[in-house]
Amino acid sequence: MKTTPASPPPASRAWLGLLVVLGPVLLVAMDSSVLFLAMPTVTEALSPTADQSLWILDVYGFAVGSLLVAFGGIGDRYGRLRLLMAGAALFGLASAGAALATTPELLIAFRALMGVAGATLLPSALAVLSELFPDPRRRTRAVGIFAATFAAGFAIGPVVGGQLLNAFWWGSVFLINLPVVALFLALAPVLLREVRTTGTGRIDVPSVLLSAAGILLAVHGIKHTAAEGPGPLASATAVTGALALYWFVRRQLRLEHPLIDLRLFRDRVFAIAAVTGLLPLAAWSAVAFLGGTYLQSVLGLSVLDAALVALPGAAVLTVTCVTTPALVARFGTRNALVACHFLITGGLLLLLATTVTGGTGWYVASTVVTGVGYGISFSVVADTAIAAVPPERAGSAAAIAETSNEIGNALGIALLGSLAALLFRLQGPDVAATLDETLKVPGLTAALADDARSAFVNGLHTAAALAALLHAALGAFALRHLPRACGHPTVCPPLVEWEAPEGAGWGTAAQAPGGHEGAARP
Structure with a gap:
């Protein structure tokens, strides 16, 4: 196997290249959450059914998550820059289509197409860091910035959406993608070089x-x-x-x-980190979606005020992503993975104090506490994926990390969101399938409206409690099964012996990816 180019890039080009790559990364992450506060407005404009509303929200995440691994392999084999360019162009066209959609079906279709394009961008964008930053220390810093940008996109998506909706129509949340895409298409060929791997087989x-x-x-x-x-x-x-x-x-x-090298999951550190990529995003996306409806339709906040309420948690999450690499270097991957789950557990439980008549303060406190946990998880998962594999498999490993994020994001809305919808259907006044639809029914009495809001809050509490329980269980599992000696992913002893690919030249544990002398064997 060989990867081209072999010569390291100049430092200035590397950092400028990273800056260019971060544009599409920010967009892909933002578009996973930008509709959370916008859905009441979209519902009013397009009148989707309850099922269509869920698909509008999460078809994007499922399209990204189901194709990330495939496109990670395609980028490894046929060229990451070529895939980045094609994906960015398609993302821009699909964004324009989504902004101009006139029916729920069209919006779902264009959101799915955006997801396909997003799946081409994320693994190649993360994998190209291996070419831009061959030095492990600088690469770790770059991956931390990448993770912070990705997390920031998720976190600020609702805030950006709320600000745009305060001044423009709902389609503006997609049109903001176009200038960033145009800038990337202009600069990427200049600052990024084509990188591909040969000899890794067909898709x-x-x-x-x-x-x-x-x-x-x-x-x-x-x-x-x-x-x-x-x-x-x-x-x-x-x-x-x-x-x-x-x-x-x-x-x-x-x-x-x-498509997925399951041998990676034989390492308990990698396996727990991969699950850590999935579960926090599931909790975050579900609570952000349900929380946006809670703030607007239950408490009566405007879309702008709801966006401002989400701002502290977004800021904490972003700052945590930036500072996590230094914390991991000091306290170790094990402690970081364990801490993130218990922090998320505590933050989610704070949501149980919210009520139909008030709870903004509890909501802000919840997003701040969970934001620390989410930020740790995003950063640790990304760095672990890059450090665990040889450079020629960087795209595929990056795809596993990003797949866990995107699938978690979509599953959170689909499963926890569906659980909340089921409870609303069972406990609500049985007037309509969703809270927003119920509140718009002509002649709805105040008592029925209160019943609908109460049923929605019960659904929110149940989803948050279930997510908290899952995080507590995973945190306890990590505390018990991760080795105490596990430090930063790049120096953590592998828990299984790697089977080196033929001709790779890894003669000892010191030469295996992520390994060093004295690596523990099962």
Whole structure:
């Protein structure tokens, strides 16, 4: 195997290249959350059903998550810069289409196309850091900045959306992507070089189809059950999706060049970090989506005020991402992974103090505490993925890290959001499927409106409590099973012996990715 180019870039070009790459990264992350505060406005303009509203929110994340690994491999094989350029152009076109959509179906379609484009951008953008920063210390710093930007995009998406909606129509939340895309297309060919890997085999199309179909079918069945109630079609869809995912995993174990190298998960540090990439995003996206509705439709805040309420948590999350690499270097990966889950647990439990009549302060406190945990998780997962593999597999490893983030983001809305929707359907006044639709019913009495708001808050509390329980369990698992000697991912002893690819030249544990002399063996 070989990767080109081999010569390290000048320092100035490397940092300017990083700056250019961060533009699309920020956009892809922002578009995962920019609609959280905008959904009441979108609902008023396009009148989507409850099921369509959920798809508008999370089809983007599922499209990104289901294709990230495939596009990570494509970038490794056929050129990361070429994929970045094509993906950025498609992202811009799809953003324009979404902004001008006139029906829920069109908006869902363009959001899905944006997700496909986003899947081309993230793994190649993170993998190109290996070429820009061959020095491990500088690469770690660059990955920290990358993670901070990605996290900041998630965090400020609702804030940016709220500010735009205060002055413009809902489509403006997508049109802001166009200037950033144009700037990237102009500067990327100048500052970035083409990087590709040879000898890693072809993309396995059946694996791509199985992963994408499995995720979409399984989640569609779950969402349909939550929105409409259980039925044979929804159950069959969910089971079919689960079987497709099972076959996908079995296929990866047999392929010489799989889309996901499952050997990475034999290292407990990497495996727990990958789950840490998924679960916090699931909690964050669900609470941000439900919280946006809570602030506006329950407490009656304007979209601008709701955006300002979300600002402290976004700021804390971003600052934490920037400072986490230094904290990890001092206290170790194990302590960081454990701490992030318990911080998120505590922050989510603060939401249980919110009520129908008040709770803005509790909501802000929750976002600040969880923001520290989220920031740690985003930074640790990204750095672990890059450090765990040889450079020629950087795109695929980056894709695993970003896939866990994006799938977590989409699953949070689909599963926890569907749970809240189910509870609203069971406990609410049974006037309409969602709170916003219920409050717009002509002649709705004050008592029924209060019942609807109370049912929604109960759904929010249940989703937050379940997410807190899962984080507490994962934090306890990490505390028990991660080695105490585990420091920064780049110096953490691997927990299993790597099987070096033929001809790679890794003769000892010191030469294996992420390893060093004296590495622990099972």
